[in-house]
Amino acid sequence: MVDFKKMSEKESAILNSAYQIFTEKGFHNAKVSEIAQHAGVGKGTIYEYYASKEELLRGVIQIGMLHYIEEMKRYIKDSNTFWEKIENMYTAHAYFLTNHDAFKKVIGDHFSVINKEFHDWMLIQRNQLIELVKEIVEEGMDKGEIASGQKDWTATFILTSMMGLQDCQDSDDSKGKVDFVVNILKNGLKQRNGD
Amino acid sequence: MVDFKKMSEKESAILNSAYQIFTEKGFHNAKVSEIAQHAGVGKGTIYEYYASKEELLRGVIQIGMLHYIEEMKRYIKDSNTFWEKIENMYTAHAYFLTNHDAFKKVIGDHFSVINKEFHDWMLIQRNQLIELVKEIVEEGMDKGEIASGQKDWTATFILTSMMGLQDCQDSDDSKGKVDFVVNILKNGLKQRNGD
Amino acid sequence: MVDFKKMSEKESAILNSAYQIFTEKGFHNAKVSEIAQHAGVGKGTIYEYYASKEELLRGVIQIGMLHYIEEMKRYIKDSNTFWEKIENMYTAHAYFLTNHDAFKKVIGDHFSVINKEFHDWMLIQRNQLIELVKEIVEEGMDKGEIASGQKDWTATFILTSMMGLQDCQDSDDSKGKVDFVVNILKNGLKQRNGD
Amino acid sequence: MVDFKKMSEKESAILNSAYQIFTEKGFHNAKVSEIAQHAGVGKGTIYEYYASKEELLRGVIQIGMLHYIEEMKRYIKDSNTFWEKIENMYTAHAYFLTNHDAFKKVIGDHFSVINKEFHDWMLIQRNQLIELVKEIVEEGMDKGEIASGQKDWTATFILTSMMGLQDCQDSDDSKGKVDFVVNILKNGLKQRNGD
DNA sequence: GATGAATGAGTCTTCATTCAT
DNA sequence: CATGAATGAAGACTCATTCAT
Numbered sequence: 001m002v003d004f005k006k007m008s009e010k011e012s013a014i015l016n017s018a019y020q021i022f023t024e025k026g027f028h029n030a031k032v033s034e035i036a037q038h039a040g041v042g043k044g045t046i047y048e049y050y051a052s053k054e055e056l057l058r059g060v061i062q063i064g065m066l067h068y069i070e071e072m073k074r075y076i077k078d079s080n081t082f083w084e085k086i087e088n089m090y091t092a093h094a095y096f097l098t099n100h101d102a103f104k105k106v107i108g109d110h111f112s113v114i115n116k117e118f119h120d121w122m123l124i125q126r127n128q129l130i131e132l133v134k135e136i137v138e139e140g141m142d143k144g145e146i147a148s149g150q151k152d153w154t155a156t157f158i159l160t161s162m163m164g165l166q167d168c169q170d171s172d173d174s175k176g177k178v179d180f181v182v183n184i185l186k187n188g189l190k191q192r193n194g195d
Numbered sequence: 196m197v198d199f200k201k202m203s204e205k206e207s208a209i210l211n212s213a214y215q216i217f218t219e220k221g222f223h224n225a226k227v228s229e230i231a232q233h234a235g236v237g238k239g240t241i242y243e244y245y246a247s248k249e250e251l252l253r254g255v256i257q258i259g260m261l262h263y264i265e266e267m268k269r270y271i272k273d274s275n276t277f278w279e280k281i282e283n284m285y286t287a288h289a290y291f292l293t294n295h296d297a298f299k300k301v302i303g304d305h306f307s308v309i310n311k312e313f314h315d316w317m318l319i320q321r322n323q324l325i326e327l328v329k330e331i332v333e334e335g336m337d338k339g340e341i342a343s344g345q346k347d348w349t350a351t352f353i354l355t356s357m358m359g360l361q362d363c364q365d366s367d368d369s370k371g372k373v374d375f376v377v378n379i380l381k382n383g384l385k386q387r388n389g390d
Numbered sequence: 391m392v393d394f395k396k397m398s399e400k401e402s403a404i405l406n407s408a409y410q411i412f413t414e415k416g417f418h419n420a421k422v423s424e425i426a427q428h429a430g431v432g433k434g435t436i437y438e439y440y441a442s443k444e445e446l447l448r449g450v451i452q453i454g455m456l457h458y459i460e461e462m463k464r465y466i467k468d469s470n471t472f473w474e475k476i477e478n479m480y481t482a483h484a485y486f487l488t489n490h491d492a493f494k495k496v497i498g499d500h501f502s503v504i505n506k507e508f509h510d511w512m513l514i515q516r517n518q519l520i521e522l523v524k525e526i527v528e529e530g531m532d533k534g535e536i537a538s539g540q541k542d543w544t545a546t547f548i549l550t551s552m553m554g555l556q557d558c559q560d561s562d563d564s565k566g567k568v569d570f571v572v573n574i575l576k577n578g579l580k581q582r583n584g585d
Numbered sequence: 586m587v588d589f590k591k592m593s594e595k596e597s598a599i600l601n602s603a604y605q606i607f608t609e610k611g612f613h614n615a616k617v618s619e620i621a622q623h624a625g626v627g628k629g630t631i632y633e634y635y636a637s638k639e640e641l642l643r644g645v646i647q648i649g650m651l652h653y654i655e656e657m658k659r660y661i662k663d664s665n666t667f668w669e670k671i672e673n674m675y676t677a678h679a680y681f682l683t684n685h686d687a688f689k690k691v692i693g694d695h696f697s698v699i700n701k702e703f704h705d706w707m708l709i710q711r712n713q714l715i716e717l718v719k720e721i722v723e724e725g726m727d728k729g730e731i732a733s734g735q736k737d738w739t740a741t742f743i744l745t746s747m748m749g750l751q752d753c754q755d756s757d758d759s760k761g762k763v764d765f766v767v768n769i770l771k772n773g774l775k776q777r778n779g780d
Numbered sequence: 781g782a783t784g785a786a787t788g789a790g791t792c793t794t795c796a797t798t799c800a801t
Numbered sequence: 802c803a804t805g806a807a808t809g810a811a812g813a814c815t816c817a818t819t820c821a822t
Binding site for chain 2: 811812813814815816
Binding site for chain 2: 085140149156157161165175185189
């Protein structure tokens with residue numbers, strides 16, 4: 001999955017196994033002994049390279065992030081226009097996630113502690129939200145308030161944009177950001193006649 | 196923080212304390228005994244209401260989610276146009292997060308297992324990404340490729356939009372979605388003369 | 391099962407339920423709350439009659455023992471000869487155990503902590519012993535060393551007699567007792583011509 | 586007490602300590618930590634060898650049973666006649682119990698949950714029974730219905746024989762067994778003139 | 781008397797970490 | 802360097818018992 005240069009074969013094996021086990025089970029449910037076994041090394045050997053389980057997690061994430069950002073930069077390097085860069089960056093992101101699928105779980109999914117039943121419940125909640133937005137989108141498209149097109153993607157885009165509002169600090173700040181984002185959306189989604 | 200009707204005072208206290216401790220320390224580092232103490236009840240009392248620590252987490256998240264979605268619906272109810280709805284929804288989201296600040300941590304932040312030092316490192320990584328995008332944005336604005344304005348917000352918006360690409364399944368799917376999103380961005384961020 | 395006079399209906403219900411639950415699950419795995427529920431009373435009510443769970447167990451056993459001994463005496467009362475008495479006593483014992491089947495579990499079976507798999511293993515061990523004795527018995531019958539007859543019962547009888555040797559204190563004591571018991575067996579099992 | 590070959594010193598120590606603590610306090614009142622301390626090992630070490638406290642109990646009993654049966658077989662091996670075998674078996678049994686005194690407690694005594702006061706009460710109950718039988722025996726000897734001799738032992742033997750009637754399934758079954766056992770007794774205990 | 785919500789002492793079990801080999 | 806047997810701190814969970822109603 002993740003390949004590293006300048007790293008002993010053992011360390012590389014450890015990091016790879018850690019990556020896999022962490023992504024599969026989550027940090028707390030992953031056992032050092034399991035990682036060791038998976039890597040084909042002794043438990044103690046891991047501590048030759050990493051001072052603690054947390055240090056190991058950091059190793060995994062660092063490697064992942066470095067690769068991610070490197071890849072991002074590599075994709076952008078040969079682009080000239082803004083839109084080329086953005087498009088390439090997005091492509092790199094999508095590509096990275098597709099090929100390092102599990103990685104996002106280390107970064108984003110902490111629900112491994114939760115059983116499947118509940119996880120499904122969470123998705124239902126999320127879907128409720130998406131449905132809510134999809135209805136609004138559908139109505140908007142019908143009335144011609146926004147450009148017709150992929151309803152699902154549009155709803156997802158709207159929802160995703162909303163998630164960017166996480167760091168508002170006060171009412172004014174949030175008002176400003178909401179305006180800003182909604183304005184972009186307005187332009188982005190409005191009826192386009194030709195282009 | 197979270198207020199519940201139809202719930203014994205004790206259960207409400209437990210849920211509130213659980214909410215607080217979970218958001219402060221993360222699920223795995225939160226101790227049931229600590230939650231009990233914080234709620235001013237005995238350890239055993241928690242188990243009268245919730246069969247396990249996980250069940251308790253679910254209780255916390257469920258309540259949070261229900262409130263979140265309820266609030267969302269309430270804000271939208273009296274809106275007529277698409278853009279009113281969207282704006283209100285965004286406002287509700289920002290408002291909710293501002294007022295239930297810690298909640299997003301239960302849902303989105305799993306880095307509580309990680310010490311501050313490392314957390315900072317993560318932010319630096321993230322900032323690297325933002326800086327990368329900010330540079331692109333700046334250049335784009337300078338060259339007139341996109342409308343001038345809030346550089347930070349624009350970069351964040353671009354980054355956030357990118358995060359919505361998480362569920363691509365194959366190369367074609369990702370290509371389509373990238374195109375879709377970039378197109379919206381193009382329209383959303385392009386030079387607007389008049390409006 | 392067990393009926394008691396001079397006892398409130400509630401106490402009687404509690405004792406009966408305790409008897410049942412204790413015999414089903416063993417003392418430690420029986421929960422006071424379960425007994426209360428089974429008896430149709432509140433948990434606290436049990437403590438009105440019995441100071442503790444142990445006290446309750448004592449109540450159950452005492453009642454059981456009293457009945458057992460009473461019954462024994464009742465059966466013997468009208469017998470005249472030694473052998474009538476013995477026979478009646480044995481009959482009473484067998485009858486009691488058949489009708490208070492579970493009671494012996496409280497008294498004799500402490501393996502409720504052990505899962506089925508292991509319990510079966512224990513029985514196999516016991517059977518090994520019985521088989522061992524049965525072989526000896528068979529051989530003895532074939533050679534005419536003992537009277538022919540029920541092999542199983544004979545083996546069981548021999549084994550049971552052996553169990554009576556539990557309280558030997560030293561080598562001499564045990565020697566004496568072994569001699570004593572074996573002598574009775576010799577006479578009891580030897581070829582009988584006529585009777 | 587129990588000696589084992591092919592077993593690490595640590596495991597042997599654990600098993601011995603478990604044996605001792607279990608026999609002293611009973612399974613439920615024995616604490617794993619206490620066993621560990623007694624064995625001079627860490628609590629966790631026990632779990633290196635035995636998956637659970639129950640597994641440990643099984644280990645203790647299995648070893649005990651294996652030794653018991655082995656010893657039994659060893660004693661019998663060189664015997665030729667039926668009565669030699671029986672005598673040797675009985676001797677082995679008595680010997681085993683004398684030397685592994687506590688073992689019978691793990692197997693047969695579950696009253697460790699009960700305090701001394703009550704345990705004594707139980708013995709009194711048992712003695713009542715013995716007294717009852719002793720009286721009958723005495724009378725029988727006086728009247729010449731049975732051979733004179735050790736009254737105590739005779740009473741115990743009779744009582745022990747009775748305990749073998751535990752597995753009767755119905756009235757007929759019990760009748761048959763009672764007859765069978767009483768008949769052996771009749772022959773075993775009757776007046777022997779010469780021998 | 782009767783109740784059951786509340787309690788918290790008590791224990792098994794896990795697992796990251798160490799260190800002698 | 803590599804190992805894995807040994808460790809013990811830490812914490813979820815149980816359930817007998819209490820006591821206000």
